[in-house]
Amino acid sequence: MGPGPSDVHPRVLRAMSTPLVGHLDPSFVEIMDEVQELLRYTFRTDNEWTIPVSGTGSASMEAAIGNLVEPGETVLVPTNGYFGGRMESMAERAGGEVVHVDAPWGEPLDPADVEAAFAEYQPDVFGFVHAETSTGVRQPDVPELTSIAHEHDAYVIADCVTSLGGVELRVDEWDIDAAYSGPQKCLSCPPGASPLTLNDRAMDKVLSREEPARSWYLDLSLLEGYWGDERAYHHTAPITNVYALREALRLVAEEGIERRWARHRRVAAALKDSLSAMGLALNPDEAYWLPSLNAMEVPAGVDDAAVCEYLLDRYDLEIATGLGDLEGEIFRIGCMGHSARPANVTLLVPALAEALEAQGADIDPDAGLSVLRDRLGEV
Ligand SMILES: Cc1ncc(COP(=O)(O)O)c(C=O)c1O
Numbered sequence: 001m002g003p004g005p006s007d008v009h010p011r012v013l014r015a016m017s018t019p020l021v022g023h024l025d026p027s028f029v030e031i032m033d034e035v036q037e038l039l040r041y042t043f044r045t046d047n048e049w050t051i052p053v054s055g056t057g058s059a060s061m062e063a064a065i066g067n068l069v070e071p072g073e074t075v076l077v078p079t080n081g082y083f084g085g086r087m088e089s090m091a092e093r094a095g096g097e098v099v100h101v102d103a104p105w106g107e108p109l110d111p112a113d114v115e116a117a118f119a120e121y122q123p124d125v126f127g128f129v130h131a132e133t134s135t136g137v138r139q140p141d142v143p144e145l146t147s148i149a150h151e152h153d154a155y156v157i158a159d160c161v162t163s164l165g166g167v168e169l170r171v172d173e174w175d176i177d178a179a180y181s182g183p184q185k186c187l188s189c190p191p192g193a194s195p196l197t198l199n200d201r202a203m204d205k206v207l208s209r210e211e212p213a214r215s216w217y218l219d220l221s222l223l224e225g226y227w228g229d230e231r232a233y234h235h236t237a238p239i240t241n242v243y244a245l246r247e248a249l250r251l252v253a254e255e256g257i258e259r260r261w262a263r264h265r266r267v268a269a270a271l272k273d274s275l276s277a278m279g280l281a282l283n284p285d286e287a288y289w290l291p292s293l294n295a296m297e298v299p300a301g302v303d304d305a306a307v308c309e310y311l312l313d314r315y316d317l318e319i320a321t322g323l324g325d326l327e328g329e330i331f332r333i334g335c336m337g338h339s340a341r342p343a344n345v346t347l348l349v350p351a352l353a354e355a356l357e358a359q360g361a362d363i364d365p366d367a368g369l370s371v372l373r374d375r376l377g378e379v
Pocket residue numbers: 004056057058059061083129131132133134159161162182191
């Protein structure tokens with residue numbers, strides 16, 4: 001129940017023990033096709049250019065940024081969380097000139113500020129974080145942000161690491177040019193093969209770059225040879241991770257993406273509302289609540305690290321502390337994929353109450369447990 005990785009579904013673990021075939025074996029090529037189709041379903045896109053990048057979420061992130069940003073281009077990034085900062089570092093390494101659109105940690109970007117930043121800097125590329133794992137904030141108004149960028153002929157990159165497969169995300173309808181993610185959050189799959197999708201407009205830019213992308217490994221014009229029609233060797237794909245991702249995505253399709261979003265909302269709302277009733281406030285405004293990552297304020301006088309340690313020692317349960325501007329201020333409680341289950345929440349809420357009381361926190365466990373019972377049945 002931390003910020004990821006989440007619990008891996010037993011079917012995914014089983015898929016990982018499938019014997020290996022070669023990365024160009026006809027049966028593996030069929031699996032590649034299936035993974036691409038299932039990724040399109042999960043991203044809600046028809047983008048031909050939809051692939052799992054070999055590596056963790058940072059690899060799909062760097063593939064998006066390192067291919068779309070050309071040296072000397074202006075890149076607009078947010079300052080409202082840890083992963084906006086990582087976008088900045090990657091854009092700089094790609095040779096971009098970074099400019100900022102500001103918002104405090106714990107708040108989303110305001111479209112008016114994005115509009116003002118476009119008027120001031122005329123960026124070529126705009127990156128934003130749809131689900132900021134460091135703050136538990138969901139960026140609303142995505143279509144508004146993408147339309148501002150497109151009015152200025154810019155390209156939009158969305159970080160969807162903590163939203164894909166758990167929180168409403170519609171790449172085509174929201175007009176996102178490039179979106180990347182990781183498998184270890186709401187897809188409940190081990191890290192190692194990370195989803196990426198680019199529309200034709202973005203891919204045209206990538207394929208007409210004046211100089212090649214700085215990373216050979218993540219150069220999408222070369223990866224096209226492997227994931228496109230040709231199916232020619234570029235690197236040896238992490239076969240086992242691709243098996244795992246296929247199984248995780250099949251689980252998404254079997255459940256239905258919209259029902260999966262609804263499950264995350266229902267189970268995480270039970271968690272958030274019972275903790276609120278107990279006396280812990282949700283840190284972001286309700287309007288920006290991110291069901292997959294619940295940022296609850298640390299009650300006065302409580303040592304947040306000691307609470308996490310207590311839960312790990314006594315209950316084998318992981319939650320995380322805050323970081324950056326929110327260090328010491330929040331608990332980060334994940335509710336992702338296979339971990340977004342009533343059984344996990346009914347274990348966590350009383351355990352957290354016990355850990356907080358051990359710290360002398362002034363909370364009302366019974367009020368929390370009563371909300372939990374109303375929402376999820378017997379505790
Ligand atoms: C929002 C966000 N972006 C990017 C990443 C980087 O992914 P990884 O750690 O898998 O490289 C993470 C990881 O937690 C994340 O939460």
